[in-house]
Amino acid sequence: MAEFVTVCEVGPRDGLQIAKAIMPTDIKQRWIAALAATGLSQIEVGSFVPPRLIPQMADTDAIVRQAVTLPRVGHGLEIVALAPNLRGAMAAYEAGAQRISIPISVSEGHSRSNTNRSTDDQIAEVGRMIAWLRAQPRHVFVDAACSTAFGCSFDGVIPVANVVRVAVDLAQAGADCVILADTVGYGNPIDIKAKVRAVRAEIGPVLNGLHLHDTCGLGIANALAGLEEGIRKFDSALAGLGGCPFAPGASGNIVTEDLVFLLESSGFSTGIDLDKLIAARAVLHEGLPSEPMYGNLARAGVPKTFAKAA
Amino acid sequence: MAEFVTVCEVGPRDGLQIAKAIMPTDIKQRWIAALAATGLSQIEVGSFVPPRLIPQMADTDAIVRQAVTLPRVGHGLEIVALAPNLRGAMAAYEAGAQRISIPISVSEGHSRSNTNRSTDDQIAEVGRMIAWLRAQPRHVFVDAACSTAFGCSFDGVIPVANVVRVAVDLAQAGADCVILADTVGYGNPIDIKAKVRAVRAEIGPVLNGLHLHDTCGLGIANALAGLEEGIRKFDSALAGLGGCPFAPGASGNIVTEDLVFLLESSGFSTGIDLDKLIAARAVLHEGLPSEPMYGNLARAGVPKTFAKAA
Numbered sequence: 001m002a003e004f005v006t007v008c009e010v011g012p013r014d015g016l017q018i019a020k021a022i023m024p025t026d027i028k029q030r031w032i033a034a035l036a037a038t039g040l041s042q043i044e045v046g047s048f049v050p051p052r053l054i055p056q057m058a059d060t061d062a063i064v065r066q067a068v069t070l071p072r073v074g075h076g077l078e079i080v081a082l083a084p085n086l087r088g089a090m091a092a093y094e095a096g097a098q099r100i101s102i103p104i105s106v107s108e109g110h111s112r113s114n115t116n117r118s119t120d121d122q123i124a125e126v127g128r129m130i131a132w133l134r135a136q137p138r139h140v141f142v143d144a145a146c147s148t149a150f151g152c153s154f155d156g157v158i159p160v161a162n163v164v165r166v167a168v169d170l171a172q173a174g175a176d177c178v179i180l181a182d183t184v185g186y187g188n189p190i191d192i193k194a195k196v197r198a199v200r201a202e203i204g205p206v207l208n209g210l211h212l213h214d215t216c217g218l219g220i221a222n223a224l225a226g227l228e229e230g231i232r233k234f235d236s237a238l239a240g241l242g243g244c245p246f247a248p249g250a251s252g253n254i255v256t257e258d259l260v261f262l263l264e265s266s267g268f269s270t271g272i273d274l275d276k277l278i279a280a281r282a283v284l285h286e287g288l289p290s291e292p293m294y295g296n297l298a299r300a301g302v303p304k305t306f307a308k309a310a
Numbered sequence: 311m312a313e314f315v316t317v318c319e320v321g322p323r324d325g326l327q328i329a330k331a332i333m334p335t336d337i338k339q340r341w342i343a344a345l346a347a348t349g350l351s352q353i354e355v356g357s358f359v360p361p362r363l364i365p366q367m368a369d370t371d372a373i374v375r376q377a378v379t380l381p382r383v384g385h386g387l388e389i390v391a392l393a394p395n396l397r398g399a400m401a402a403y404e405a406g407a408q409r410i411s412i413p414i415s416v417s418e419g420h421s422r423s424n425t426n427r428s429t430d431d432q433i434a435e436v437g438r439m440i441a442w443l444r445a446q447p448r449h450v451f452v453d454a455a456c457s458t459a460f461g462c463s464f465d466g467v468i469p470v471a472n473v474v475r476v477a478v479d480l481a482q483a484g485a486d487c488v489i490l491a492d493t494v495g496y497g498n499p500i501d502i503k504a505k506v507r508a509v510r511a512e513i514g515p516v517l518n519g520l521h522l523h524d525t526c527g528l529g530i531a532n533a534l535a536g537l538e539e540g541i542r543k544f545d546s547a548l549a550g551l552g553g554c555p556f557a558p559g560a561s562g563n564i565v566t567e568d569l570v571f572l573l574e575s576s577g578f579s580t581g582i583d584l585d586k587l588i589a590a591r592a593v594l595h596e597g598l599p600s601e602p603m604y605g606n607l608a609r610a611g612v613p614k615t616f617a618k619a620a
Binding site: 190 | 461463467498528571605
């Protein structure tokens, strides 16, 4: 029996928020339904941020409410929503989100630019969010992400000790899962391995996720590095949708299709049907016809030697 | 002092032979000069095959003769030419090539389709080529590549034992360096590691090269897998030029810019100036304006956190 690896599809959140056009809600719903039908076990469908900041996320409440009614395939499906603060966490809970992801910038420069708060203020807010969520009748999983863990377009190199400190604080705040995020895509395999090991030494298996971008072409290699260090949950976006507002021309999240191919051909199980995943690109393209779609596997097709993990 | 890794730029050979247009000889010469100026230590500049089979390689004799006169930067520069048979090896030697690369298909289907010969006939020809070369006054290095080592579009999965058998035969024939080639780009990190280990167990450090394609998006991850197994020489092509005649839409060789970024940011030295490498794309584009150029690093630019290996 192959070991299971969770793939969290973040295209409808991280992918869309950089897109120039706004995907119509009905197509977004069909796209999320197509993603769910592939067997994905987590889909981050939106972000509870003020619509004036990210208009692409204005329909997140409706999107979450509809997504949680989708039929579950294979290992089941958790609907994830991003919440940047307590107000967002309350809205996500009310809409029925099953997981809430919270990004906290390890770099002060990114934290202040993104949220107008220091890293410590953000960590304190996470504490309030988790306290509120734990007082509600329904359990919601909390994924806390250490953003810019592998480099920052403002602050440059991010020391290991800073990442460890934020990760420990988030674990102590009660996060179910701590994620290390290569927000701008500057990471490399050596840095990935070093930081995963250092954080694991402090918080153990609470660290279980990597959020990677393919800015410099190392995204899938960085996933392999994480996999070799025992990481069993990865964020990715169909067709590598997205980008980075601070790196013009940068590619987006790592490509879900290529990631699943890496995992399945490395002997892990993802529960995902690769052919259905590739087919879901058509719905994405329908909703955002001018957005470039990345990914080598989809161009070439699944090779005849591919053996899906059992 | 960082450990050195050899990057062999194969764009002018493997990249061009699939291109629809033919790059004019004078632009090809300027492109190779621009590549040499980046500090690359090996450039495969052409192939001594009949021009009626691959018209893009018709000027290989002139290209080799000019390339060997280029100034050496950093670690020095070896000019490589591909030779499929004894006639080609003689021509490569006469033109002044410093290394000769010889591809031998592990899969019978690919061997017969590509050369109309069996794998054993090809191995026997390699023996004749090396015997002739060793009888000449000037020493020429021989790189023998086990093509389709990680899968074949005709024969499908290629067993480890078959790869080992061909690699051992090539080492016994006197090859200086044996290379495992993922000719169609079906490889994955597990398969790369397993076959590198198995071949190394038989021929030791004579196995020192990987030739990888990025057909399924795993190219750079496969390079990382090889690096972790001790491989210290990789083929790649600027802008990921190339493709595979048997996989429509497939990407080409792994992207040199992204590979160098992987190696340098992993603490290895390549002798290559990344900015000059990215600048060399302009000459390639001038010579083949309709050919797509791949590579994430060139789109995003070298990140400010990048520290070149000493």
